[in-house]
Structure formats: structure tokens, C-alpha cells
Amino acid sequence: MKTRFKSYAKINTSLEVVNYLKKYKKHKIKSNISILKLSDKIYVTNSKKTKILYIDGNTKKKLKIRNDIISKTINFFDSKYSTKTNLSIKVVKFIPIGYGFGGGSSNASTILKYLYSYHSISDINFNHDAHIIGSDVSLFKDLFPKEIDGISIIKKKIKRRYTWKKIYLLLPSKKNSTKKIFSLYKNKKTVPKKSFIYENLNKSMIKKNIFLAKNDLIICASHYNREMSKILIYLYQNNGLFSKFGMTGTGSGLFIIFKDKFYNKSFFNEFKKLFPLASIEKSEYFS
Template structure:
């Protein structure tokens, strides 16, 4: 069975506090699922096998291993699976690839064994902070430590993305350790009186608390950001998650295509075209 494990971007990301007991941070964020995806081939097998293409350390210990193990233990499943993940979403890019992989496997297993969504959600919370979001997908407000997810009915209108991924790995743990101010002074965007989110509205709300801090600590990423602002025709450019991916936002496919071809000629980083994704289910 071929499954599509899609990435996410953070249109708004604030750090609003920290749990004094476990040290995990509280966030308030607007997540958008996008069409950039890994492809997972999952089939029954004589033993559990998880493989990644290209080959990496993920073959030994990954969110996919954990999702399969926890699901089988929770529901007493004896059937084994061969899982092959073709990675297109760069690792350590702030696009949630690992969390998406885990959620995609969980959704497949839940359908196979008719497991209620709430039970699936409990497993997801024990794998990673972004995994619950990927069980919902689309556009969601995500808060708490990532476990509080509210799916929104809003849609992005005439919005197109370029996802620029330099060869810079930023661990989520390291990024959070750089945050010194744990208190928020911002308010989550007011979406009450709109149904369609336009470029003009995005210009008002796009925010990432990590961005300035990461640019200060990873100067090459900050320099790339400034160069992209000078040379691209994008309406907005921002960092997703804790980095290192940068998102360029367009209201016009032609402008995006011209910039895509320009960036491909640079051959300095990976670049993908993407758009918002909304599940039909």
C-alpha cells in the first residue's frame, strides 16, 4: 500500500511558556499541511522491517519504528509489516517529516484494525509533539506541548509556496535551548470573521519566534534569508518551525515558477514547489 506523508509549515509560531516539571515548552501555532511529501510503501511481512531511502541512521531508530511498536503493543497486534520510506522532506528542516511519517503509519494501522481516533491520538502524543497535528492535517491551531489541536475550516486562497532547504541541520532540542524569553507578548491571529486566508492577511500574521534567534546562531541561514529577500519576487519569506527550511509565499504561479528555476540554477540547496493541502476525509 502506497501512502503519502505530507510536510507542514508554521504560519504562526510563538513560545508561550515552559513546563517547570519536564522542561517542555508550550506553544501557540498555526500549522498548515502542504503537498511536499515522503512516500511510504507499507505491506504485511514475515517480520517487522523499516527502511529509509536514502539510507540513514533512521533505519535503526525512528518515529516510524516507535509508531509501529506502540500500536502493536497497545492493541496486541501480531501481524508484521515491511515499511519503506522514500524521504523527500529533508531531515532537521522544521517541516515535520518524522512526525508526519509516524502519523501516516498510525492512520493506516487504525483503518486496518478499526481503532477509534481518540485511542490513536493517545499513541501519537507519546511519539512526538507534532504527531497529533498530522492525524488531523489541513489547517490547525496547535497549542500546549503540541497535544492540543483544533482543526480549522479556513482555507488559504491563491497561495503558492517555494520551500527552500539549505544543508543545515538544526535539532529541535537545540533550537528550544536557545529560547531565553519564554513569555509571549503576541496574540494568536483573529480568524473569526474570515473563511479564506489571503496573501494580504498572511502578511499581517506570519510570525516565528525562533527566526531571529536561529539566524543569530546560524549566520549562514540568516545570510541566505537576506539574499532571498533581495532576489526573489515572493510576497513573504519566513522560516518554518525551528528551521532550517525557509518558505517563500506567492500569489502567482508564474512568479513562483521563475523563482523556482532561478533557485534551481544556484545548485546550493534543495527547493520544492508546494501548495496547501486539505484532506477530503
């Protein structure tokens, strides 16, 4: 019997770098995340031995995934709970890889939740197990927005009512390495001041633009990625169209939320002419 799942993406709607913790060799952050409807499809069936196949959802071609986190999840689970898992898993990837949408962590979370059920084991240790597998895996336990610190603390933001709201993701052809961007950042005193975006926009406009989602990495990221810088400048120039826009997290992805849906067509026609190598993903976020 084949079991099907949706494995959702995430977006960082804000990101503040607090400090660098030598103990963990990581930056402590304060970031709000929301779940996106954009999702991978995962198909699981019983098998004589575990097989994991990744397929590009658009091209239908096989994908080679380095450091496969699903294999890591199964190996961890079998080792901890003395189980023997034999499953055939097919992951159809629609979440763009390498833009910080958490596709791999979401896939791992989906499989981890399934393994508890498959082996009739309580999921009481989900948060602990998920954090060992990967720092973002536990974000996908449910759809609720959360606040994270990048180390261990995850706080759910539970309100009376949440709804799915439209959002557009703009993806430059060049991807940013999270490790590279944080190395550029180092601390707030060494953010590069001669970036392309500083040269083309008034510094006060960056600080005071109320439509821009807060992200402390924006200058470093744009300094590293010229294409992303040019897209950001284009968004600043058209900021009256948006209720909010900004970086999707630590990668080169950007998001926009329109004030009025009637602006969409003309905006995207011009965007495609200016940035022919960039791609656009339409989705919704839970907020």
C-alpha cells in the same frame, strides 16, 4: 498485497513562544501549521516479521534512521492493544530530513492509522495514542490547518473552503537543531542582539515588515546559522516580490509565497548564484 500511502509534510506559518513550562521541560508556543503536498511514499505488505526500510527518494540509496519512530509506533500499538504486527514497510523519503517538516511524525501517523484498520480496531483513541508516540504525530490526522501549543492542545481551523496554494521552500545546507535554537531563545529578554541579521538590517524593518510571517525564533536561528541569515537578508531586500515569507518552523528552512508567478525564474536564477549550497523545493500548502 501492497498498500500505498502518501505521508505529507507540514509547515509552521507562524510561531510565538509564550513561556517555558518547568513541569514539561518544554516551551509553550502558539503556532499555526498547514499541511504541504510535499510527501513521502510508504509501501506496506504482509510479512513473516516486521521489516522497515528507508530509501532516499532522490538518490535511491538506503537511509539509516536513528530512533525510528515507525518501530516505536508498532511496538506501542502491539503493547497497548495486545496485537502482533508483522509487516514489511518501505518508506521512500522526499520530505527533507532535519528541517522541521515533520516527516517522521507524519510517517508514524500514517502507520498508526493503518494499524487500526489492519487489526480491525476503532481509531477512537487516535489523538491520545498519537500524542504518546510523539507530540506532532496527531497533526497529520487530516489535512486541515491547525493551531498548536507545543504541549497538548491542537485546534482545527475549519472554514468553508480550503485550496492548495503554491509555496517554495528554501533549504540552507546547514540545519538548525530545535533544541539548540530554543536554548538560545531561553526567554524573550535574552534573545541575542548582536546577530548577523541585526547587524545588516534595520531593527525596525524586522519588526514592521508586513510580509514577514511571525516567528519568535527568527533572530536566534539566524544568529546560529550564518547561511540562513544571508538568505533572510536577500528575502528582505526582495520583499516586494512576496505576499508572505518567513521561517518554516524551528529549523533553518524558509518559505516564500510569490505575489506574481512571473518573478519566479529571475529570482531563482539569482538565488542559485548567491547560495549554491542551498536547495529549493516547490510545493503547495493547504490553506
